[in-house]
Amino acid sequence: MLKVEHLTKVYPNGTVALKDLSFEVPDGEFLVIIGLSGSGKSTLLRCINRLIDPTEGKITMDGIDITAAKGAELRHIRRQIGMIFQHFNLVKRSSVMTNVLSGRLGYLNSWSSTLGYFPHEEKERALAAMTRVGIADKVHSRADALSGGQQQRVGIARTLMQEPKLILADEPVASLDPVLAHSIMQYIEKLNEEDNVSVICSLHYLDLIQRYAERVIGLKDGVKVFEGLPSEINRAKFKEIYGEEAQDMRATALV
Amino acid sequence: MKEKTSRSRLVSIFLSALVPGLGQLIQKKYRAAIAIFLAVATSIAVVAWYGKPAWYILPALIWLWNIWDASSLPGGKNAVLPILLWLLMAYGIGGQVTEFNLRALVENSKRSKDIVSAMFQLDFTQPKTEKKEGFTDIQSPCSATPPVPDRTVNGVRVYVVEPCATVNQTITVKGEGFWPNTPTLIYWQNPIGGKAMDAQVKSDAQGNVSLEWVVSPYVHSTAPDPTVPQIHRIKVSQSRPIGGIELSDVGGYVVQGIYETLALAFLSTIVGALIAIPFGFLAARNLMTGNPVTTAIFLVTRTILNIVRSIESLIIAIIFVIIVGLGPFPGMIAITIHTVAALGKLYSEVIEGIDSGPIDAVKATGASWPQVVRYAVIPQVVPTFTALTIYRWDINIRSSTIIGFVGGGGIGFFLWQWIVLQDYRAVGTAFVAIAVVVIILDFFSARIRERLV
Ligand SMILES: Nc1ncnc2c1ncn2[C@@H]1O[C@H](COP(=O)(O)OP(=O)(O)OP(=O)(O)O)[C@@H](O)[C@H]1O
Numbered sequence: 001m002l003k004v005e006h007l008t009k010v011y012p013n014g015t016v017a018l019k020d021l022s023f024e025v026p027d028g029e030f031l032v033i034i035g036l037s038g039s040g041k042s043t044l045l046r047c048i049n050r051l052i053d054p055t056e057g058k059i060t061m062d063g064i065d066i067t068a069a070k071g072a073e074l075r076h077i078r079r080q081i082g083m084i085f086q087h088f089n090l091v092k093r094s095s096v097m098t099n100v101l102s103g104r105l106g107y108l109n110s111w112s113s114t115l116g117y118f119p120h121e122e123k124e125r126a127l128a129a130m131t132r133v134g135i136a137d138k139v140h141s142r143a144d145a146l147s148g149g150q151q152q153r154v155g156i157a158r159t160l161m162q163e164p165k166l167i168l169a170d171e172p173v174a175s176l177d178p179v180l181a182h183s184i185m186q187y188i189e190k191l192n193e194e195d196n197v198s199v200i201c202s203l204h205y206l207d208l209i210q211r212y213a214e215r216v217i218g219l220k221d222g223v224k225v226f227e228g229l230p231s232e233i234n235r236a237k238f239k240e241i242y243g244e245e246a247q248d249m250r251a252t253a254l255v
Numbered sequence: 256m257k258e259k260t261s262r263s264r265l266v267s268i269f270l271s272a273l274v275p276g277l278g279q280l281i282q283k284k285y286r287a288a289i290a291i292f293l294a295v296a297t298s299i300a301v302v303a304w305y306g307k308p309a310w311y312i313l314p315a316l317i318w319l320w321n322i323w324d325a326s327s328l329p330g331g332k333n334a335v336l337p338i339l340l341w342l343l344m345a346y347g348i349g350g351q352v353t354e355f356n357l358r359a360l361v362e363n364s365k366r367s368k369d370i371v372s373a374m375f376q377l378d379f380t381q382p383k384t385e386k387k388e389g390f391t392d393i394q395s396p397c398s399a400t401p402p403v404p405d406r407t408v409n410g411v412r413v414y415v416v417e418p419c420a421t422v423n424q425t426i427t428v429k430g431e432g433f434w435p436n437t438p439t440l441i442y443w444q445n446p447i448g449g450k451a452m453d454a455q456v457k458s459d460a461q462g463n464v465s466l467e468w469v470v471s472p473y474v475h476s477t478a479p480d481p482t483v484p485q486i487h488r489i490k491v492s493q494s495r496p497i498g499g500i501e502l503s504d505v506g507g508y509v510v511q512g513i514y515e516t517l518a519l520a521f522l523s524t525i526v527g528a529l530i531a532i533p534f535g536f537l538a539a540r541n542l543m544t545g546n547p548v549t550t551a552i553f554l555v556t557r558t559i560l561n562i563v564r565s566i567e568s569l570i571i572a573i574i575f576v577i578i579v580g581l582g583p584f585p586g587m588i589a590i591t592i593h594t595v596a597a598l599g600k601l602y603s604e605v606i607e608g609i610d611s612g613p614i615d616a617v618k619a620t621g622a623s624w625p626q627v628v629r630y631a632v633i634p635q636v637v638p639t640f641t642a643l644t645i646y647r648w649d650i651n652i653r654s655s656t657i658i659g660f661v662g663g664g665g666i667g668f669f670l671w672q673w674i675v676l677q678d679y680r681a682v683g684t685a686f687v688a689i690a691v692v693v694i695i696l697d698f699f700s701a702r703i704r705e706r707l708v
């Protein structure tokens with residue numbers, strides 16, 4: 001179980017990105033974070049795996065304090081938390097295989113893996129992960145030779161290598177077209193259901209929220225303005241989260 | 256109100272007359288105050304150092320202008336006049352000190368024409384020749400029992416009719432068994448191997464050579480005591496073309512020098528690049544500013560790189576020539592050091608410019624620092640690093656040429672000697688060879704870099 005208590009993040013330039021945010025994520029839950037651009041979604045997800053250091057507050061996973069962890073302990077925590085990015089964040093010039101294998105680095109000897117050595121069973125594991133997301137035929141391609149949807153599947157395979165307890169997905173489908181978006185969301189959903197991995201995912205489109213979320217948290221200017229079931233999001237709530245002038249397809253999808 | 260202005264004006268005028276710029280200072284014209292003070296101070300200092308009192312007129316005029324300027328505060332006067340005065344001082348004195356003399360450019364045109372035309376007669380190859388040579392030893396000055404000056408080698412006989420050589424007397428040198436009707440060089444070698452005299456004759460139809468030679472006092476110029484008999488040598492040689500061409504002596508040195516220079520540049524680029532890589536990472540802001548310890552390392556590394564980079568490799572070379580002696584080695588050390596600093600800085604900029612996405616992604620998997628560098632940073636930087644390194648090799652070829660001038664080996668070293676010896680044909684040859692090599696390598700390195708980036 002992930003527990004976020006009184007989380008506050010103030011950037012060095014004074015921007016308050018998160019303000020006294022608290023919530024819990026029970027094991028195996030699919031939690032969706034919504035909110036306008038700039039509302040603090042990425043900041044929140046990055047605080048959870050400490051790509052960003054929170055200013056105040058405490059985050060614990062199964063009772064272990066993430067916010068206080070350092071060095072090897074922090075890396076130990078990170079390897080249990082997978083992360084999927086909007087822009088995939090693959091190493092473009094490396095092969096798909098190397099990108100997927102890099103998901104395993106937290107488990108491997110630092111020096112031998114730095115020299116480029118991966119044990120045979122890790123390569124098998126990588127192939128299995130790629131097969132699971134349907135890109136086994138791309139093992140030797142360079143990452144930037146793949147389409148957007150394929151690249152995001154490489155990202156998911158990389159996360160699978162971590163055997164994570166929790167997956168953080170920061171707008172995983174925002175750079176993909178709607179059909180691909182569903183296919184990627186389904187892979188994440190499958191991980192959530194089959195492997196009992198908790199998922200915290202930020203999303204923009206209401207149809208995706210209604211279809212995949214178990215629970216939704218709405219952020220506005222770093223403050224939690226909504227917490228509840230996806231079915232509770234009506235037009236009024238939506239306006240509250242997205243502001244009066246919300247006129248795009250998110251709103252029209254509600255009618 | 257009005258009274259107050261005029262009083263403060265008088266104060267400024269007084270203060271400016273006392274110390275240039277002081278009046279401007281109390282009127283809060285800080286930049287003008289500093290500029291005026293520096294202008295007067297520097298021009299006085301320069302004139303004092305130059306030692307010709309007449310020039311004090313210039314700082315004095317600037318001083319006067321400064322008082323005039325103070326009188327019109329807070330508006331101030333246009334600064335064109337003092338700037339012109341200061342420049343007049345700088346250029347006037349500077350020009351006299353460096354003895355610049357435009358007429359020299361024209362007066363010496365005859366000499367420069369000779370030099371330039373020699374430079375265009377490249378001395379790279381020569382016709383292949385074969386040689387016929389003989390020699391005999393001869394004593395000078397004479398002792399009681401001089402050895403007989405008559406020697407036959409490979410059927411070529413060289414002898415002197417007189418038993419030994421006395422200064423200012425005539426000897427008769429004869430040779431037999433040479434090629435007939437061929438120009439022949441006769442050459443006097445003193446006991447330490449230097450040339451003392453030479454003469455040109457022609458062999459007759461039977462292949463005999465004969466020369467009446469007055470022995471010059473110069474043959475004893477290297478002898479510690481010219482009254483002690485010593486053995487000298489007279490060489491007689493012919494050469495004739497046999498068709499085909501070969502590298503001339505100068506050509507041989509040019510090839511050797513270019514080869515040395517390329518090898519020197521190549522080695523120091525490779526070694527320098529390898530050493531520069533860790534420095535590049537340590538000097539990269541985005542990797543190192545995570546915590547106070549690494550930030551300190553970052554600052555120190557970056558400062559060192561900046562300082563070393565600003566020292567001309569020529570200066571480093573001179574230092575190492577003094578420490579390790581002449582030759583390619585000090586040149587190599589100098590270029591390597593400069594390469595480390597220059598590439599280290601460039602590498603760190605490449606690293607700072609990379610996409611942080613993959614770094615975040617690999618960090619998020621729980622990877623350690625070396626793993627992040629290996630899997631997220633290196634793949635992104637290798638192509639640019641390679642391109643920069645090749646570019647650096649280009650630069651290093653040029654600077655290793657220059658470094659030869661201070662004794663750093665390679666073509667530059669030969670070039671320097673030829674300039675000193677005024678062998679302008681060799682100088683021209685070296686110039687052309689350097690230009691050709693640089694152009695060819697430029698072309699290829701541009702091609703390779705294009706493909707990498
Ligand atoms: N490195 C940073 N330094 C300063 N301010 C930042 C930084 N990163 C984000 N911010 C600010 O923090 C606030 C929250 O940003 P965040 O990226 O978390 O929003 P988001 O909800 O993910 O937005 P989006 O939907 O556009 O991705 C914004 O106002 C942003 O400008």
Ligand SMILES: [Mg+2]
Nearest residue numbers: 041042043170
């Ligand atoms: Mg974001």
